[in-house]
Amino acid sequence: MSITARAITKRFGAFTALDDINLDVESGDLIALLGPSGCGKTTLLRVIAGMEFPDEGAVLLDGEDMTHAHIQRREVGFVFQHYALFRHMTVFENVAFGLRSRPRRERPSEQAIRHKVHELLELVQLGWLADRFPAQLSGGQRQRIALARALAIEPRYLLLDEPFGALDASVRKELRRWLRHLHDELHVTSLFVTHDQEEAMEVASRIVVMNKGRIEQVGTPEEIYDHPATPFVSTFIGNVNVLKGHISNGRLLSGDWQLPLGEDTPSVAKGASITGYVRPHDIALLRPQATPEAAGLPRGRVHHIQPMGGTYQFEIAPLDPVELLDKSILEVELSRRDAAHLNLAVGETVAMQALTIHWYETAVSQADGDRQQEEVSAETPRRAVAT
Numbered sequence: 144m145s146i147t148a149r150a151i152t153k154r155f156g157a158f159t160a161l162d163d164i165n166l167d168v169e170s171g172d173l174i175a176l177l178g179p180s181g182c183g184k185t186t187l188l189r190v191i192a193g194m195e196f197p198d199e200g201a202v203l204l205d206g207e208d209m210t211h212a213h214i215q216r217r218e219v220g221f222v223f224q225h226y227a228l229f230r231h232m233t234v235f236e237n238v239a240f241g242l243r244s245r246p247r248r249e250r251p252s253e254q255a256i257r258h259k260v261h262e263l264l265e266l267v268q269l270g271w272l273a274d275r276f277p278a279q280l281s282g283g284q285r286q287r288i289a290l291a292r293a294l295a296i297e298p299r300y301l302l303l304d305e306p307f308g309a310l311d312a313s314v315r316k317e318l319r320r321w322l323r324h325l326h327d328e329l330h331v332t333s334l335f336v337t338h339d340q341e342e343a344m345e346v347a348s349r350i351v352v353m354n355k356g357r358i359e360q361v362g363t364p365e366e367i368y369d370h371p372a373t374p375f376v377s378t379f380i381g382n383v384n385v386l387k388g389h390i391s392n393g394r395l396l397s398g399d400w401q402l403p404l405g406e407d408t409p410s411v412a413k414g415a416s417i418t419g420y421v422r423p424h425d426i427a428l429l430r431p432q433a434t435p436e437a438a439g440l441p442r443g444r445v446h447h448i449q450p451m452g453g454t455y456q457f458e459i460a461p462l463d464p465v466e467l468l469d470k471s472i473l474e475v476e477l478s479r480r481d482a483a484h485l486n487l488a489v490g491e492t493v494a495m496q497a498l499t500i501h502w503y504e505t506a507v508s509q510a511d512g513d514r515q516q517e518e519v520s521a522e523t524p525r526r527a528v529a530t
């Protein structure tokens with residue numbers, strides 16, 4: 144039960160909400176559509192469901208062109224952020240609704256409906272709530288009932304639009320894990336929309352990162368995190384320190400900082416402008432006097448220390464000048480064990496070593512006589528790992 148979006152463009156008046164979207168979802172996959180508010184996630188879901196029709200392109204379901212097919216032919220189950228349960232119906236009646244509204248010829252017998260509903264309520268582990276009304280349920284329970292209701296019609300595809308968006312953090316976390324397990328049991332091809340990267344990482348087998356109506360990258364959570372294809376993905380997924388500089392002898396020179404970039408630098412012109420992305424947990428902190436190497440590393444002053452449970456976040460004000468984008472402080476994250484071992488205090492001086500850098504060439508263009516910088520996107524991501 145695959146889903147294919149082929150060159151889909153969707154406009155609302157002069158605004159292009161989806162811009163040439165190509166996507167292949169394999170049968171049984173669990174995919175997250177992830178991106179900032181307004182990037183087109185919901186619109187793509189609605190186009191696949193048949194609630195919106197694209198201006199250009201095609202939607203194929205299991206290989207069949209369904210671009211203009213009626214929503215009912217597509218056999219999709221839909222779950223929205225705000226659990227749209229019928230307030231005047233019990234949980235049982237809510238879940239039975241889809242089956243009862245079928246045309247008489249296709250409608251199962253009353254006994255078969257009862258059996259199916261009880262089966263589904265057991266699946267979502269809420270059989271004991273069958274006789275309650277939605278107002279008597281918690282938010283998490285309502286969302287699980289909404290999912291049972293969507294599954295009642297035995298959909299070939301499950302589309303979820305921020306299904307846990309309205310719930311508090313601990314309930315969200317529990318439901319994510321639960322959705323993952325449910326999917327492992329049912330294997331319904333599923334697409335869910337989220338703007339929460341942690342949710343996408345935890346639940347999805349593959350993540351589609353969207354920005355301004357376009358797909359920036361499709362990949363497993365590891366691929367997206369470890370090999371971001373574009374500067375947008377580098378900054379959108381996880382925290383990152385962004386350094387501006389240029390290349391000299393296989394190094395990124397940024398202010399007084401020199402960071403080794405690995406082997407593929409010869410293919411980049413000497414002196415080329417580049418932007419480097421270093422994640423907070425990819426910076427090691429050392430005491431400057433610890434080793435001769437540490438003495439040669441860029442230094443900074445500990446500005447703030449924030450315990451976060453399993454990790455510690457450090458804000459470091461550089462003492463050796465470095466060109467940082469948008470901020471003057473570097474973020475560094477250490478495990479609790481490493482932080483305890485170093486035992487740093489605010490105001491102390493540390494040496495910093497970047498362990499992994501993603502970097503992109505920065506194209507320089509002339510416009511109106513002014514020198515403008517503009518980042519090259521997908522084509523040139525590089526990764527350097529310190530040995």
Ligand SMILES: Nc1ncnc2c1ncn2[C@@H]1O[C@H](COP(=O)(O)OP(=O)(O)OP(=O)(O)O)[C@@H](O)[C@H]1O
Binds near residue numbers: 183185
């Ligand atoms: N019916 C509509 N008429 C006009 N503009 C629309 C319509 N539906 C969506 N849009 C616009 O299209 C863009 C994409 O909207 P969409 O709801 O798909 O974004 P999203 O990524 O799901 O955002 P969010 O995370 O905030 O829900 C937005 O700028 C939105 O204002």
